[in-house]
Amino acid sequence: MLDPKKIEEMARQIGAAIPPKFREVADDVEAKVKAVLQAKLSQLDFVSREExxxxxxxxxxxxxxxxxxxxxxQQLLAAKAADDQN
Structure with a gap:
């Protein structure tokens, strides 16, 4: 399973890259990016490192x-071959 903290961090980094004048919409963008990332990554066939x-x-x-x-x-076959020879 994908680590939700990593997804949140990725969404936060993308949100932080938004210019300051758009900061008021950054939270909305971050939430949307997070949702899209979760949806797309959940479609991939990943396993956790632990698994x-x-x-x-x-x-x-x-x-x-x-x-x-x-x-x-191999031992059984060798034994059988030896028995067959006797």
């Missing part, structure tokens, strides 16, 4: 299990 790290750990554990299973299969 990414969790999935990375799951993938690493799965890879380790797969490698262990591959070793077991």
């Amino acid at each position: 990414f790290d969790v999935q990375r750990q799951v993938l690493l554990r799965t890879r380790e299990k797969l490698e262990a299973l591959e070793v077991q299969v």
